Amino acid sequence: MATRLTLDQESLGSTPSRAVYGAIEQRLVRGALNPQIGVQLSLALVFILSLIFISLLLFFYFVTFLLLFVIYIDQGFYIIIFMRIQKVFVASDHAGFRCKQTVVEWLQSMNVSYEDLGPYTDDVSVDYPDFAQKVGNAIQKQKDTYGVLICGSGIGISIAANKIPFVRAALCSEPVSAKLSRLHNNANVLCMAGRLIGPTMAQDILSVFLSTEFEGGRHENRIQKIHLLEGKLYEN
Secondary structure (H helix, E strand, O other): OOOOOOOOHHHHOOHHHHHHHHHHHHHHHOOOOOHHHHHHHHHHHHHHHHHHHHHHHHHHHHHHHHOOOOEEEOOOEEEOOOOOOOEEEEEEOHHHHHHHHHHHHHHHHOOOOEEEOOOOOOOOOOOHHHHHHHHHHHHHHOOOEEEEEEEOOOHHHHHHHOOOOOOOEEEOOOHHHHHHHHHOOOOOEEEEEOOOOOHHHHHHHHHHHHOOOOOOOHHHHHHHHHHHHHHHHHHO
């Protein structure tokens, strides 16, 4: 038995609209449009809309994921796959000021969240332990953060930084040592020599440092022993 669809003629509006709805009504009456087909079409439409929603949601999470990482293209391709970098704290003394500016400019160009803890001029001589302490304290307070410290030779500021609990500062003069400091030592502070390396080398070192994940495994136990040494020193 055919089911007749009653249409409100006043709601059809113009003549073309009435003609369209009239044609639909006639096809329903004749059984040309099976009600089951309508249900199937509705389910198909819901399925398509669900796919679109899920695709948009996945795209949003993918973009958010990428914002946590650094992509750097310059004499090679570096991408952070595992490291979650919330912020990089940067500081130096007067001798490392110019190199620090290079680091800041690179971080800006790569859209990496950072905070410059000073100094903000190289006109006045300052003491590197003060700035090592600033970076070390900042890292202790915030998870998934890293530090960059620069003085003239990189030696003094790295010694000072390693006096701060849970800071693992590594003095690196080229990309290989930077990579190993992350792979084997899980270094969270990169130290560089402002008077011994140029801007390009500083950028290459930094990019490798920030794009290398800690290897873990046998190195994990060694890192724990370092922190046990810190505990013994504090007890004395």
